[in-house]
Amino acid sequence: MKALVVxxxxxxxxxxxxxxxGAELLEPIIxxxxxxxxxxxxxxxxxxxxxxxxxxxxxxxGKLPVKHCIKGTEGHKLYGKVAECVCEDDIVITKRxxxxxxxxxxLKDMNFKEVELCGLVTDICVVTNAVLAKAALPESRVIVDxxxxxxxxxxxxxxxxxxxxxxxxxxx
Numbered sequence: 001m002k003a004l005v006v007x008x009x010x011x012x013x014x015x016x017x018x019x020x021x022g023a024e025l026l027e028p029i030i031x032x033x034x035x036x037x038x039x040x041x042x043x044x045x046x047x048x049x050x051x052x053x054x055x056x057x058x059x060x061x062g063k064l065p066v067k068h069c070i071k072g073t074e075g076h077k078l079y080g081k082v083a084e085c086v087c088e089d090d091i092v093i094t095k096r097x098x099x100x101x102x103x104x105x106x107l108k109d110m111n112f113k114e115v116e117l118c119g120l121v122t123d124i125c126v127v128t129n130a131v132l133a134k135a136a137l138p139e140s141r142v143i144v145d146x147x148x149x150x151x152x153x154x155x156x157x158x159x160x161x162x163x164x165x166x167x168x169x170x171x172x
Contacts, residue, residue: 001041001042001043001110001111001112001113002037002040002042002043002112002113002114002115002116003037003042003043003044003045003107003110003112003114003115003116004033004034004037004042004043004044004045004115004116004117004118005045005046005047005103005115005116005117005118005119005129005133006030006033006034006044006045006046006047006078006082006118006119007047007117007118007119007120007125007126007129007149008047008048008049008069008119008120008121008125009026009027009030009046009078009079009082009118009119009120010048010049010069010075010076010077010078010079010120011074011075011076011077011078011079012049012068012069012073012075012076013049013068013069013079013120013121014027014079014080014120015079016068016074016075017066017067017068017075018066018068018152020150020151020152022150023120023150024079024080025150026118026119026120026148026149026150027079027080027081027082028081029118029145029147029148030082030118030119030148031081031082031085033116033118033145033148034082034085035085037116038087043089043090043091043110043112044085044086044087044089044090044091045090045091045092045093045103045106046078046086046090046091046092046093047092047093047094047095047100047103047119047125047129048069048076048078048092048093048094048095049068049069049076049095049125050069050071050076050094050095050096051067051068051069051070051071051096052070052071053070055067055068055070058096060097060098071094091106093106098124098125098128098129099125099128099129099131099132100129100132101132103129103132103133104129104132104133104135104136105136107133107136107137108136108137111137111140112137112140113140113141114140114141114142114143115133115137115140115141115142115143116142116143116144116145117129117130117133117142117143117144117149118144118145118148118149119148119149120149120150120151121149121150121151121152122149122150122151122156122157122160122161123151123153123156123157123159123160124151126144126149126160127160127163127164130142130144130164130169131164131167131169134167134168134169141170142168142169142170143169143170143171143172144161144164144169144170144171144172145171145172146161146171146172
């Protein structure tokens with residue numbers, strides 16, 4: 001069985017408090033991937049970066065003092081047409097930090113043979129969750145499509161893709 005993990009493609013990372021030029025360009029690519037996986041019977045998993053009003057008092061908030069993805073706000077919601085793609089059979093995981101141990105456990109329990117990740121931000125949440133996926137499923141293929149993820153810093157985007165290659169994640 002195959003899974004597509006859409007990592008944090010949320011308003012605040014596209015056009016909100018941590019948004020950046022180019023993030024919106026991923027929308028049609030991610031929508032196409034979701035449709036392709038659905039047609040082939042794959043599972044779709046969405047992660048949502050999720051914080052509370054106390055974000056600035058958290059360890060992450062101390063190092064990144066920009067409120068974002070506050071539960072219940074527009075910034076927390078999935079962006080654009082990707083939001084319209086969510087179906088009742090999909091899995092939505094809220095996470096309080098970059099990587100999700102819940103996602104890793106789910107991937108392991110469901111024993112996917114292939115997991116593809118896309119979304120935002122390449123050098124933060126995408127790389128963290130890709131490494132966790134590979135740790136959870138060491139014999140499975142883990143893929144990251146470089147066209148379907150992005151960063152506010154293109155050099156860090158490229159560096160993260162190289163790091164993922166070095167830990168046997170297939171970067172396409």
